[in-house]
Amino acid sequence: MINDNDPRAPVDQLEKELQKLRVRFSDKLPGRLRELSEEWESLQGGGWNEDGARALHRSVHGLIGTAGSLGFAQVSKSARVVERLLLGLLESAAVPAAAQNDEVHGLLASIGEAVEEDEKALAEGSAAEIQRVPAAQIFEARNLIVVVEREGPFAHELALQLGHFGFELQMYQNLDAVAEADFGRRPAAVIVDLSVPEGEVAAVEAAQFVRNTVGEDVPVVFVSNRSDIEARLDAVRAGCRGYFVKPVNYSGVLETLDRLTRCEPDPYRILIVDDETETAEFHSLSLEAAGLETVIVNEPLDVTAQLVEFHPDVILIDLYMPGCSGQELAKVIRQEEAFVGVPIVFLSRETDRMKQIAALGETGDDFFTKPVPPDELVSAVSARAQRGRTLRLFMERDGLTGLFSHSRVIEQLEIAVRRADRHHGSLAVAMLDIDGFKEVNDSYGHLQGDQVLKALAYLLRQRLRISDVLGRYGGDECLIVFPETTAEAAVEKMNDIRRNFAAVEHDTGDGSFSVTVSCGVSEFPQALTSHELIAAADEALYQAKNAGRNRVVHAGRGE
Amino acid sequence: MLADDEPDIVAIARIALETVGGYEVAVCASGNELLQRAPDFDPDLIIVDVLMPDLGGHEVFEQLRSLPEFKDTPIVFLTGLIHEDELDVLQSYGAADIILKPFDPMTLADRVAGIWESLNDQ
Numbered sequence: 001m002i003n004d005n006d007p008r009a010p011v012d013q014l015e016k017e018l019q020k021l022r023v024r025f026s027d028k029l030p031g032r033l034r035e036l037s038e039e040w041e042s043l044q045g046g047g048w049n050e051d052g053a054r055a056l057h058r059s060v061h062g063l064i065g066t067a068g069s070l071g072f073a074q075v076s077k078s079a080r081v082v083e084r085l086l087l088g089l090l091e092s093a094a095v096p097a098a099a100q101n102d103e104v105h106g107l108l109a110s111i112g113e114a115v116e117e118d119e120k121a122l123a124e125g126s127a128a129e130i131q132r133v134p135a136a137q138i139f140e141a142r143n144l145i146v147v148v149e150r151e152g153p154f155a156h157e158l159a160l161q162l163g164h165f166g167f168e169l170q171m172y173q174n175l176d177a178v179a180e181a182d183f184g185r186r187p188a189a190v191i192v193d194l195s196v197p198e199g200e201v202a203a204v205e206a207a208q209f210v211r212n213t214v215g216e217d218v219p220v221v222f223v224s225n226r227s228d229i230e231a232r233l234d235a236v237r238a239g240c241r242g243y244f245v246k247p248v249n250y251s252g253v254l255e256t257l258d259r260l261t262r263c264e265p266d267p268y269r270i271l272i273v274d275d276e277t278e279t280a281e282f283h284s285l286s287l288e289a290a291g292l293e294t295v296i297v298n299e300p301l302d303v304t305a306q307l308v309e310f311h312p313d314v315i316l317i318d319l320y321m322p323g324c325s326g327q328e329l330a331k332v333i334r335q336e337e338a339f340v341g342v343p344i345v346f347l348s349r350e351t352d353r354m355k356q357i358a359a360l361g362e363t364g365d366d367f368f369t370k371p372v373p374p375d376e377l378v379s380a381v382s383a384r385a386q387r388g389r390t391l392r393l394f395m396e397r398d399g400l401t402g403l404f405s406h407s408r409v410i411e412q413l414e415i416a417v418r419r420a421d422r423h424h425g426s427l428a429v430a431m432l433d434i435d436g437f438k439e440v441n442d443s444y445g446h447l448q449g450d451q452v453l454k455a456l457a458y459l460l461r462q463r464l465r466i467s468d469v470l471g472r473y474g475g476d477e478c479l480i481v482f483p484e485t486t487a488e489a490a491v492e493k494m495n496d497i498r499r500n501f502a503a504v505e506h507d508t509g510d511g512s513f514s515v516t517v518s519c520g521v522s523e524f525p526q527a528l529t530s531h532e533l534i535a536a537a538d539e540a541l542y543q544a545k546n547a548g549r550n551r552v553v554h555a556g557r558g559e
Numbered sequence: 560m561l562a563d564d565e566p567d568i569v570a571i572a573r574i575a576l577e578t579v580g581g582y583e584v585a586v587c588a589s590g591n592e593l594l595q596r597a598p599d600f601d602p603d604l605i606i607v608d609v610l611m612p613d614l615g616g617h618e619v620f621e622q623l624r625s626l627p628e629f630k631d632t633p634i635v636f637l638t639g640l641i642h643e644d645e646l647d648v649l650q651s652y653g654a655a656d657i658i659l660k661p662f663d664p665m666t667l668a669d670r671v672a673g674i675w676e677s678l679n680d681q
Contacts, residue, residue, distance in 0.1 A: 010581075025567055066661075068661020069661040070664075170677055
């Protein structure tokens with residue numbers, strides 16, 4: 001039955017079997033709902049008894065699990081509402097009021113209505129999903145997080161929450177178990193619970209142990225009962241990359257893991273503007289030996305083209321060049337709004353500090369006397385580049401989600417369109433919107449709404465490539481630019497994200513809810529300009545919403 | 560070996576574990592049935608639903624643990640989570656893992672494989 005040559009065969013086989021079960025489930029659902037209705041009816045008018053109510057609860061509860069596992073998300077959700085109501089009655093030992101009678105019948109009817117919506121979504125999703133990469137491949141790409149914790153609730157809850165965001169957790173009872181473990185691949189981070197029943201494990205020793213057994217440079221995150229400053233200091237001294245006090249805030253852990261496991265996007269890019277070819281070469285070699293990327297421009301007037309193409313993190317400019325001085329060039333660069341924040345460092349043979357400072361004027365950030373010794377150059381330039389990137393992050397990114405701001409994502413799209421045009425490459429654009437976001441805000445408050453947005457942002461960042469540009473377009477709309485990608489591939493990716501996001505449970509403190517997304521995808525050169533691409537993706541998104549939400553629509557092709 | 564009173568869940572889980580995971584699966588419709596059949600089937604891992612009419616997952620767990628041949632067999636709870644603190648309670652039993660319903664049939668076998676691996680690692 002299982003074909004070893006085709007890793008997808010078992011997945012396809014399972015999908016076929018599930019399809020049969022779905023058909024059977026939806027055929028039987030009306031009868032099942034009728035039975036539930038009757039059971040409820042028999043509990044009315046003096047017939048209320050706890051055993052009967054418990055049996056009814058079990059039936060409804062079973063429906064939640066079955067429907068959800070088969071992909072009938074709305075049915076599962078509606079049944080969950082009935083379950084809550086029944087549990088409320090059971091816990092308060094109250095006999096249901098007449099008004100609740102109507103409510104339950106109404107809710108049961110809504111379960112029946114939800115099945116149609118689910119069937120539509122399943123029909124749309126299944127064709128695309130059968131062609132998806134096999135599950136095993138997705139797992140291989142997941143970041144492995146090792147959790148060392150004696151008692152499980154924290155680890156289990158964490159595994160549940162993080163699973164949706166592309167992390168895989170392996171749990172160990174203690175550090176000795178970690179030493180003997182074969183993880184299969186290098187863990188992206190290790191989380192150690194310092195609070196064990198016998199007391200507190202010393203942070204320094206735990207960190208050292210992990211470094212010796214797992215790997216020298218594996219980031220370590222601590223969880224502890226202690227919130228005092230000494231404990232935190234110890235953890236910092238032990239070189240930990242995160243410290244969480246119990247009860248742990250899961251979104252905080254998620255944020256830290258996300259930061260730790262995201263690959264460094266790319267090496268710092270340094271633009272060297274110097275008419276002395278040999279000095280420029282010397283500086284370039286020093287920086288490249290340390291892993292930085294460089295481009296040399298010998299002619300000051302050629303700088304503008306490189307600014308746009310190369311997007312430097314730091315610009316090194318020789319102060320004295322024929323035709324245009326370093327200061328003049330710096331002023332020209334600063335006139336471009338996009339380059340206001342790029343650090344500019346002047347180079348010259350000038351050794352008089354006062355003259356150097358005078359030369360900095362309003363445009364330069366620092367002054368080096370050349371030739372700059374390699375070590376000094378690398379550390380000074382790297383520090384500038386890093387600060388520059390952090391600053392740019394704050395300037396360009398949306399404070400809530402950490403995604404590119406509206407104007408920046410449009411700018412990035414324009415760059416991508418120019419590139420695709422020049423290289424005759426492909427380019428896809430996706431517009432993504434949370435379904436019923438207003439209702440989330442209305443029902444659970446804006447803070448909760450913000451949490452949903454954050455969760456979506458994390459998931460997107462986890463699942464998209466580094467080269468994909470991700471920005472917040474408006475309220476709850478995200479714009480994603482996929483360079484070198486066909487619309488088909490982008491649709492597949494977005495469907496994957498859509499499914500994963502729907503599975504995320506958003507915790508409200510006294511319950512949880514889940515939210516779906518809709519998405520429209522457009523493609524270059526079917527749409528030629530950034531404006532047309534956005535309009536086409538927006539139109540496709542509109543179609544997705546109209547067709548019942550929770551789906552991805554390919555512009556011009558329908559679902 | 561798997562016990563759940565919900566026939567559809569049993570069917571989904573069995574197909575998922577057999578096709579994708581390649582496991583041999585025995586299914587039971589109740590906790591009592593599982594207890595009766597377990598000695599013959601001699602499972603390597605047991606998945607048991609928490610909320611069942613005759614015998615809840617907790618009781619099945621305790622009865623299995625009291626039998627010498629199932630003293631160390633990994634037991635996984637399957638639950639639709641009714642109460643917030645249920646996870647903590649289930650955890651206190653020392654189950655090998657807890658799988659929440661609804662689950663994703665596509666990844667169930669991987670999930671079970673993961674439980675196995677982490678047990679073998681310890």
